[in-house]
Amino acid sequence: MNTFQRLLHRPFFIRLLNWEYWPFAVVYGPILPVYFLLAARARALFFFSASNPSIETGGFMMESKKKIYDILPAGTYPRTMFFALPADVSAVVHAVREAGFRYPLIAKPDIGAKGMGVRKLDDEAELARYCEESPMDFLVQEYIHFEKEAGVFFCRMPDETCGRITGIVRKEFVKVTGDGIQTIRQLILKEKRFILQLQALEQMHSGFLDAVLPNGVEQVLVPYGNHARGSKFLDDTDLVDAELQDVFNTLCTKIPGFYYGRLDIRYESWEKLRKGEAFSIIELNGAGSEPTHIYDPRHSVFYAWNEIIRHWFWLFRISRANHKKGIPYMSFAEGRQMFRDNTAFEQKMEQLYV
Template sequence: MPELTVGDRKLAIAERIPPMLFYLPLILSWIGFSLRHRSFTLPTAANPKIFTGGMWGESKSDYLLDITPEERTWVADFTVVRRGKGAFSVDADIKAAQAALDAQGIAYPFIAKPDIGWHGHGVRRITCFAELQDYITGFPENTNIILQRYVPYAGEAAILYARLPGERHGRVLSLTFRYFPHVVGNGRETIRDLIGKDARARWKSKLHLGGDATHRGLGEEELARVPAAGEVVQIALIGNQRAGALYRDGRRFITAEMERRIDGIAGSMTEFHYGRFDLRFETVDALARGEGFSIVEVNGIGGEAIDVWDPRLPVGEVYRRLVDQQRLLFLIGKRNRARGFHPTKFADFATSLFRQNRLIRQYPAST
């Protein structure tokens, strides 16, 4: 991963804007494109074989299963299990989960996450059978769970991809490096103190200190620990804005080899024209060669161009990139509509959002 400096820890101006206020211009922009194209949900036709085009409410495992076996070697091994109905099914569900793990050859530790997920809600690292029992017991009924091999690579990145309908090849639109929420020890202060003094960690301190019911946070023993000078302490498993992760625009590292690899993976999927591949990678050089990485998640049209959250970008550039993303989504949707694909009905579009939000409130706390 490209090395960070002290100044890189600052919050972006865009991150300081309240979310509802920040997204208001983008909502207006979306409405403008909707009026021009006579459809509010036209972008959902960009990925016509995915529920809502992947805006929200879709199955995350469906993406991974749609990748052909030849290309699935680039995906971290996973299995999907079902949380049944009623407390009486819990023991059977746990046994089925362990059997599925054994069949897939997935050992502890591994990652457990909801099949319908958002912003890392419900994502945990499971280190033993007791933790698997606890996770499944606390999971909402009649829903699917993804159990995925833990990828030990240090780097994490998000690659945004698009292919216009009718074209043989797509392109990588952006590459973003994700830096997990962390603090750096000085040999004197506790992790709790370091969180309070670090701009990014302090921004989400409620989450890290256990004050948010949707996230476990750090235990008292860990918070009281004094890390050695220079020791990097990861304070959350999830690497997104919800936990205060840092994003760095890495488009200068995009190469033809990387693009060919991602295009091959995306091209193996059914009518997949737009999405973001979240992956763990060994080194930047290996990733640039299209090697040494494992995909852990795929997102559809809801996969935001997260390079915009690089603190070095001015607000004007942030909005320009996000509006360009909307413009491209409507263009792809328009072309697929001309091919006979229909956008998701507005009622289904809205209902799926409400269902996803309801599920999120029921998921076990993330870590």
């Protein structure tokens, strides 16, 4: 690797030359006037709160994951247990054991924050440690072993019986393939996307990064599809067809009060997914959802702006239609408090989790 290539592999230049890593304010700042125009039309700055009446804040932020799982059709998501603080470690371990959960498991905070605090637990000792360290209510879920993960964005007007898929993102996990010579750390340093995750990976895997994988052996380092945790997002929207539309329309119309958002799913194969088979909803995200197919490295920031605005118009139309049915908009005071609570929550999470 020459000097120029080494320069391009420095985190500063990786972020500078790839818009998908730009700060939120830099990406969204130029198009915020569009949002404010929509808010003016709605006569409510936080009009989005009416988009999904069955979800707190419409699913914009600070919503409980447990309450969302409670409205999903039975059997469409992993078996999940909720634990409120203060949680007794031995009682949590016993409850999970009695429920018949098998390791590995997934643990996550009840309120999400960009993937922070999500962990894969391989045994009871790790569950006990998570319980001891968790600063907030948390969920324990069965691990879904389907190898593929995607996000399906769905929109439906409240008076319509049929909605539509407006975007699909396929997620590639953080993984390396051994060559029998280089350590895992050396393999990580060859991929720009993974370089940005090195500190987090070192905390997650410690000395394991110094291991040498046999030639051709793959190792998944982050077992869930989160962009902030290094997953590569690819736009598969062109794969949407009538059959897939029917599957997700049938599913989403069974979720009461859900009209706008993204379903993050694990699935076995695309062929089975198109038949509504062999998949599980990992999370449902509401008004705060991004159309994450924009983060495909092939897309420009101009494409991203167009897609974000297109989805804001969907959000506006759905929210206004629900408001006309009597669903109130969040007041300015409530919205301001929501943002304050979220800022304090994220700061706390950043101090505790990678």
